[in-house]
Amino acid sequence: MPHVDIKSFPREFTDEQKTALAEEITQVIVRHFDSKESSVSVALNHVAPDEWKTQVWDTEINPHMNVLIKKPGYSM
Template identity: 40%
Template sequence: MPHVIIKLWPGQSEQKKLRLAEAITENVTAILGYGNDAVSISFEEVQPPDWRNQVYLPDIVQKESHLYKKPGYSM
């Protein structure tokens, strides 16, 4: 705990995914105080034509109150 799920279009290299997973793990442990062994990260590739129905509507629109960073907005 925690488990981070990253949904993205296909095409990113395994090296980039590993780098991102390492960066997220470092930040989770530093900010939340969990040990490295408590963090898990997965990547789910979603084809661009499926993005709206599989990600945008169920995860962004229907769960807008859970978002801390919305698409199209800077932090």
């Protein structure tokens, strides 16, 4: 039951763009996890740039740097 939670700075997406993004991510997850499409869920959450450090970096990135399979190319 893979769940992908994408956090990013605010950006406007049309419904079609959101659907395309979710479909492409789903296909990658299905292929790599050998799972079914119906098992995958995808969330898109916008975080204001001035809140990124406290809401994402300090809580989800920096404390878990040792388990990230793709580390960011920036630091805070």
